[in-house]
Structures are given as structure tokens and as C-alpha cells.
Amino acid sequence: MPTARSDQYAAFDDAIAARGVTLRTSGDDYRRPHELPGWYHQLAPVTPTSAWTTSTERAAFAQARIRLGTGAAVLRNYTKSMKYHRHDATFIPDLTDPTTACLV
Template sequence: MPAPAIIFPADPLNPRRPDPHFAWEARTLRELGGEHHLVDHDGLLAGRAEEAVRRVPRDAGPLWYRGWMLPSARYADFAAALAARGGNLLTSAPGYATAHELPGWYGVFEGATPASAWIPSEGPEAPGPAELAEAAAQLGGRGPAIVKDYVKSRKHEWHEACYVPELADLAALGRVVGRFVELQGEFLTGGVVLRRYEEFEGADVPAAGPLGTNGAARTNGASGATSAAGAAGPERADGGAPGSGGRAVEARV
């Protein structure tokens, strides 16, 4: 098999060059003798896959995608548009969906990732009290948790739409979940996930900046900002949850 080329997102302001976030990777690839192509990420998100891949040469052969996350359906359109031009994404659309959305990968990592329960949804509609109570019961019915969808949380609205101090308080759980769904709106992916809130082991070194004082850094279980073939990016090195302090000895990836 010929060496795969790598597809990067194009710079929205200059589509002939890579997105600045990935420019150093593209440059390193060129220095190593590799080949890269560019794709219009905004076009992919808007459902214009055929137009978005027009800068990828025909019969490009095997391809890796290294770029911003895409919804699973948009990635499938991406793969199909490349296949129509003779390109082959080495991470298939089903493989991407499995790695990208929590229910797909959870069984592989169960026991090494916070315990989770999820409620599928056909759209941005909050689960009812009975569904939330059942999901909370799957996590033991008590203790703190975070709310997210199959891909992302809203950790920057931590107390409003992410963190649940006590699962047994179903009224508070319903408020946080309802606000999360409201804020996610049309971008809600898959459904609502409850993940057990866990403390990371922390060092006795205060974190710099606004995170505060000594203490264990915490994981919120949220997906990272970027993705390579569906893999979630790393959590902040200094911990996770807004308001937590200290440096984490452990890190979530």
C-alpha cells in the first residue's frame, strides 16, 4: 500500500494553506517527505462534502484525517465524497462513530473510565424524570456526576449545565440536564450522558492562574477540542473543572 497522505483543515481565511492550528504538523510532514491535502471543514459541517473535498486530488489513495471533530454523519459524508474521487479514509465511517461517541467506545474502556449511563434522544429534548432516575440508579443513585452528550460537555457552564453535586437530588439533576440540553440545542449529539464525577490524584503544588488553591484536580469527562480519526484530545494538564485547584498527577486522555 502506498504511504497515506494526511488531510488537514484549510485556513478559513486562506484555503490554500492549512488551518494555523495544524500548520506546524503540515510543515513537519513536508520536511519528512510526506504529502498532505486540504479540506474545507466549514463546508463539511454545512453538509457540502463534495464541494469541501475539491482540493483533494482524484485517485489520492489511502488517507488519514487529522483535524477538528466532525459529527459522525458529516464524517460519513466526508468519507463518501472522497471515495467518489478515488480516495480512501483509513478510518471508516462506522469506525469513526465507534471511537467518537461514548456508547461506541465505553465497553472497551469500562472500568478504566468513569462509570456512565446514557439516554438516547432523537433531538434536543430533555429526558423525563423517570428516565433520569433510571440513569442515576445505574450509577448507584447517589454521589456527584457530570452531564454531557455522546461527545461533549458544557464544562464552561459548570454549575449551570454540567456538574451535579448529588444524583439523589432528582430535581437538581433535572435542572442541570434541562439547561444542558437547552444550551446544546441542535448540536446535541446522540443523547444525554451521566458520568460519575471522579477526583484526580493531585500534587501539593498550587495551579497558576484562576483555578485557585491547593487541592485535587478533577475530571469532568468532557471530550477534547480536536480529534484525529475520532480520538478525543487531552484534558487540561492542570486538572479539569473550573474552580478546582492544584496540579493533577493523573491526566485524562
């Protein structure tokens, strides 16, 4: 899911383009390195295994959880770690336990 900041930048890019001005960095060029799905494939060998959804549906979360396999995980958005909530809101102790994982 795109972050508001990327969406805002893309809207700014569109608005300024409508006035005949071209930004040095387009909305797409801003989003690509700023959000995980845009750069993960290039840095996967040196980045923790990751899975993401483009939906807020529980089924999409379950599919991402299954793709990750077993063990613990930390739930993040594309650009922030939510590190201040790690122990209660974003830490998944066991990916194979759908009940515990869905409490997140």
C-alpha cells in the same frame, strides 16, 4: 445520541462512496472511538462510571441517573465535557434528588 460531527463524517462517507471512493476510515469506524458508547466497554475499568441515553426524553435521563446510583455527577455529551459550564449547567450535586437533577 450521535454528535453532529460524527453524523457529518458518516454523510461524507456515504457521499464519497456514491462516487466510487472508499475512505480509509468508514463512518462507523470514525464514530466508535470518537463517542463514549463506542469505547466505554473496553475502557470502563479506567474510566469514571458512566451512563447515557439515546433519547432526549426526561424518563431516559431519569433511568440513566438511577443507574449511576448515589453521589454527584457531571452531565456531558458523548464527545465534549462542557467544562466551562460545569458549575451551573452540568453539575448534578445529588443523583438521588430528582428535583435538583432535573433542573440541569
